[in-house]
Amino acid sequence: MTSPMQPAFDALHALLGDRFTTGTSDRALHGQSESHFPDMPPDGVAYPETTAEVAGIVSICTAHGLPVIGWGAGTSLEGHALAPHGGITVDFSRMNRVLHVSAEDMLVVVQPGVTREQLNEELRATGLFFPVDPGANATLGGMASTRASGTTAVRYGTMRGNVLALEVVLADGRTLRTGTRAPKSSTGYDLTALFVGAEGTLGLITELTLRLQGQPEAVSAAVCAFDDMEAATQTVILTIQSGIPMARIEFIDATFVRVFNAQNGTDMPEKPHLMVEFHGTTQSTREQAESFGEIVTDMGGSAFQWAERQEDRNRLWKMRHNAYYAARAQWPDVHAMTTDVCVPISKLAQAVTETASDIAQSGLPGPILGHVGDGNFHVLLLPDRDDPAQIAKANALAHRMAERALRLGGTVSGEHGIGMGKLKYMDAEHGAGWDVMTTLKTALDPQGIMNPGKLLRQT
Amino acid sequence: MTSPMQPAFDALHALLGDRFTTGTSDRALHGQSESHFPDMPPDGVAYPETTAEVAGIVSICTAHGLPVIGWGAGTSLEGHALAPHGGITVDFSRMNRVLHVSAEDMLVVVQPGVTREQLNEELRATGLFFPVDPGANATLGGMASTRASGTTAVRYGTMRGNVLALEVVLADGRTLRTGTRAPKSSTGYDLTALFVGAEGTLGLITELTLRLQGQPEAVSAAVCAFDDMEAATQTVILTIQSGIPMARIEFIDATFVRVFNAQNGTDMPEKPHLMVEFHGTTQSTREQAESFGEIVTDMGGSAFQWAERQEDRNRLWKMRHNAYYAARAQWPDVHAMTTDVCVPISKLAQAVTETASDIAQSGLPGPILGHVGDGNFHVLLLPDRDDPAQIAKANALAHRMAERALRLGGTVSGEHGIGMGKLKYMDAEHGAGWDVMTTLKTALDPQGIMNPGKLLRQT
Ligand SMILES: Cc1cc2nc3c(=O)[nH]c(=O)nc-3n(C[C@H](O)[C@H](O)[C@H](O)COP(=O)(O)OP(=O)(O)OC[C@H]3O[C@@H](n4cnc5c(N)ncnc54)[C@H](O)[C@@H]3O)c2cc1C
Ligand SMILES: Cc1cc2nc3c(=O)[nH]c(=O)nc-3n(C[C@H](O)[C@H](O)[C@H](O)COP(=O)(O)OP(=O)(O)OC[C@H]3O[C@@H](n4cnc5c(N)ncnc54)[C@H](O)[C@@H]3O)c2cc1C
Numbered sequence: 078m079t080s081p082m083q084p085a086f087d088a089l090h091a092l093l094g095d096r097f098t099t100g101t102s103d104r105a106l107h108g109q110s111e112s113h114f115p116d117m118p119p120d121g122v123a124y125p126e127t128t129a130e131v132a133g134i135v136s137i138c139t140a141h142g143l144p145v146i147g148w149g150a151g152t153s154l155e156g157h158a159l160a161p162h163g164g165i166t167v168d169f170s171r172m173n174r175v176l177h178v179s180a181e182d183m184l185v186v187v188q189p190g191v192t193r194e195q196l197n198e199e200l201r202a203t204g205l206f207f208p209v210d211p212g213a214n215a216t217l218g219g220m221a222s223t224r225a226s227g228t229t230a231v232r233y234g235t236m237r238g239n240v241l242a243l244e245v246v247l248a249d250g251r252t253l254r255t256g257t258r259a260p261k262s263s264t265g266y267d268l269t270a271l272f273v274g275a276e277g278t279l280g281l282i283t284e285l286t287l288r289l290q291g292q293p294e295a296v297s298a299a300v301c302a303f304d305d306m307e308a309a310t311q312t313v314i315l316t317i318q319s320g321i322p323m324a325r326i327e328f329i330d331a332t333f334v335r336v337f338n339a340q341n342g343t344d345m346p347e348k349p350h351l352m353v354e355f356h357g358t359t360q361s362t363r364e365q366a367e368s369f370g371e372i373v374t375d376m377g378g379s380a381f382q383w384a385e386r387q388e389d390r391n392r393l394w395k396m397r398h399n400a401y402y403a404a405r406a407q408w409p410d411v412h413a414m415t416t417d418v419c420v421p422i423s424k425l426a427q428a429v430t431e432t433a434s435d436i437a438q439s440g441l442p443g444p445i446l447g448h449v450g451d452g453n454f455h456v457l458l459l460p461d462r463d464d465p466a467q468i469a470k471a472n473a474l475a476h477r478m479a480e481r482a483l484r485l486g487g488t489v490s491g492e493h494g495i496g497m498g499k500l501k502y503m504d505a506e507h508g509a510g511w512d513v514m515t516t517l518k519t520a521l522d523p524q525g526i527m528n529p530g531k532l533l534r535q536t
Numbered sequence: 537m538t539s540p541m542q543p544a545f546d547a548l549h550a551l552l553g554d555r556f557t558t559g560t561s562d563r564a565l566h567g568q569s570e571s572h573f574p575d576m577p578p579d580g581v582a583y584p585e586t587t588a589e590v591a592g593i594v595s596i597c598t599a600h601g602l603p604v605i606g607w608g609a610g611t612s613l614e615g616h617a618l619a620p621h622g623g624i625t626v627d628f629s630r631m632n633r634v635l636h637v638s639a640e641d642m643l644v645v646v647q648p649g650v651t652r653e654q655l656n657e658e659l660r661a662t663g664l665f666f667p668v669d670p671g672a673n674a675t676l677g678g679m680a681s682t683r684a685s686g687t688t689a690v691r692y693g694t695m696r697g698n699v700l701a702l703e704v705v706l707a708d709g710r711t712l713r714t715g716t717r718a719p720k721s722s723t724g725y726d727l728t729a730l731f732v733g734a735e736g737t738l739g740l741i742t743e744l745t746l747r748l749q750g751q752p753e754a755v756s757a758a759v760c761a762f763d764d765m766e767a768a769t770q771t772v773i774l775t776i777q778s779g780i781p782m783a784r785i786e787f788i789d790a791t792f793v794r795v796f797n798a799q800n801g802t803d804m805p806e807k808p809h810l811m812v813e814f815h816g817t818t819q820s821t822r823e824q825a826e827s828f829g830e831i832v833t834d835m836g837g838s839a840f841q842w843a844e845r846q847e848d849r850n851r852l853w854k855m856r857h858n859a860y861y862a863a864r865a866q867w868p869d870v871h872a873m874t875t876d877v878c879v880p881i882s883k884l885a886q887a888v889t890e891t892a893s894d895i896a897q898s899g900l901p902g903p904i905l906g907h908v909g910d911g912n913f914h915v916l917l918l919p920d921r922d923d924p925a926q927i928a929k930a931n932a933l934a935h936r937m938a939e940r941a942l943r944l945g946g947t948v949s950g951e952h953g954i955g956m957g958k959l960k961y962m963d964a965e966h967g968a969g970w971d972v973m974t975t976l977k978t979a980l981d982p983q984g985i986m987n988p989g990k991l992l993r994q995t
Contacts, residue, residue, distance in 0.1 A: 259912075360820075
């Protein structure tokens, strides 16, 4: 029996040869995620190499009414890149070239499949770097699509501020260029900003122009411990309010410290910690460290443990970036659920401590960490995979976190996005705004083929 | 004879009493602009005091198919707030309250009619300030709508980065809230960014939540002269590339210096100048000034003239902000045309010097200045009001500037926007993107009543 999709498959084969496949293993791979969702494989996977091929794929899918799902590195955490309605996954791994570096204009043009580690590797000799730094080695196309941020957003901003221009293939197969290489512009609707964070529901990004930063003359990093969460989070609040231009200020709770010690052989005291980094001139990083140190002392924090050498700093941030995998290794039989909220900085201490006491009451493991300089923190909820009561408890905890964030004037996701996991909060956060999103979506993708099942109201 | 608009007028009177008027003087006032466009008055002017009243006005206009035009301070430069199709101008001058200052979260909530000078006046005691600084004393609603920037954007960004959340009344009368008080969010389409820069064509902004900055511990400002434009602009390029965090770096050409000297009694050498400001700690501003000074010396610039005291700095920036009016006073009988382009920083010297030689050849007065740290500069073209040949020459000059900006990878407007004056470049700059803007516009305003004749393709 041939599939009703066979004509579309034939057209895709004609376009891409063996770079289009309906093979089981490719489909299975693109049906998995880092999230707690069950597998949802697509009907086929395409590996384009050019924008023209992407436009061809989308045109074929439009003609046959098939869903089109972009795939970067598949590290998103709310089921963003799964295929709940089947369709064709467009894997950007073969569009992974850095096309142009302009050191004079501090910008770079990349294909969407370039990963952040690859990009910074290729930039090393230029004295420039791309600052946005989610823990995972995500792609730039994926990071733009989830409006990602990470450890350095407190200083350098998120993908929102660091994407200067895009090339996008729309649902009708048209190719669009948004933005220019000028640092700013005031010529009409900000289409770049519309596609950043759209989770592939409005089009596929085929090229990105990104702002770069100069590698700082001096970098220093340190950790310090606090007796309780309240003291650690108050330190963050005071630091941000005092305007110290922190390059990184990360919170990890005592549970995560225990995990780090177990997995990395470190001997950090099992207390809440801040991990920080300063960027600037030798003089200005010293000034920053002194000002920050005064706040830490006032709040009863420990002396800094400095990571002096580049390799010590790399080890420190690698440990931070691997926190998620380290915790999963520590609790292997769990149904791991990460959740991400963001609150106004003045509400950070309240949000974190209320969350922590909620978790303590539940009896579940639920280590907390976060990019707290932005008021952004995550909990990794770890209910027993085979215990529905524990899973229900974890869901209730995540739910209360989201509600608390909204109550405190914040948002249900600082950086991970909506995907399928947070659809249930869109109404509460946006009200009429969610309907406006649907109006825009329908205008640009009337058939609803671009990543259906995500971000928008499900009808 | 009663106007066919009488039923709408009656409804508006019923809603607003004498805060709706069709009187000649109010209409005339709202039919003028700072641009070279002829007067285009609306049919009536409304002065709402609340969001509910704004929603009421828009609903009445929708029901009667009447254009609705927002009006802040009327300082926009491309005929943005004129009424080429008549209709009702909504003047926000009575919605001018600062609603809430949160020093802890470094944000402020304002009504759209608050002006930037009023806002910074009200913030003075808090130790915070709002950085976006167009020359004119514009309103925050107008500044958001044109995606304004100004002298400090090089350090603190434009309205794009400084608006955290909005309240907007849509064409169908719905009131929408975009964004939260959290510093970042990844929950769906960036509606805030969609309305910032939309020039009132998608809805009326009735409330803004803005990011604030801490008043710097130390501020210092200076001017220095260069023998030619090339040296001045190369200094800017090197300064930006070297990452010195300039708070302001403004270029003024010899003609503007002449105007300043004549109008302000200063005795600056009649050469191209840079006007700069440093923000930071005492130590870091000194470091910045030293690094910048080295570049100036290398490029053959003069020693700094420091503006030591607060009142000297105020005088300096007031002179800069009044440049436009000073030039108009110097050439009273002209048809003043300001034009604004923005290029990648590496192309700044080329763009400015080519523009200058073009102007020199034309024989017209055309002083140049700009927020050059962003690659952004303006020319004030001053053809004789009664000489059509000179006016044609000025139009040709402006046209070549726009084309040159596009050719160099830039944009036809860094900050003034499109209004009616730059519609003719939208196709060249955006291509399919302009059609996408129309699609979005039609989706949100199917009748086309929100500020018709501006920004979008005219049909
Ligand atoms: C250990 C770990 C740590 C993490 N830490 C952070 C963090 O600190 N900050 C943070 O923001 N996130 C973090 N994340 C989440 C994740 O890394 C980000 O969401 C990232 O942006 C996803 O990129 P990706 O390339 O993996 O995209 P994918 O997961 O492949 O896709 C993400 C979404 O973008 C769409 N998409 C992908 N490519 C394109 C394209 N070219 N055009 C259009 N749509 C496209 C997909 O359809 C999907 O909707 C973390 C994840 C893990 C596993
Ligand atoms: C001397 C001088 C110097 C200038 N310097 C700069 C500069 O350095 N940088 C810069 O960016 N600009 C500059 N400008 C231009 C101008 O100040 C800006 O465009 C400013 O943002 C306009 O604000 P406004 O309140 O006057 O708006 P208006 O001119 O009243 O309106 C501008 C646009 O916004 C719409 N609008 C107004 N209020 C609302 C609202 N509440 N909701 C929806 N739409 C609304 C109007 O319909 C119109 O389309 C300068 C102008 C002058 C005269």
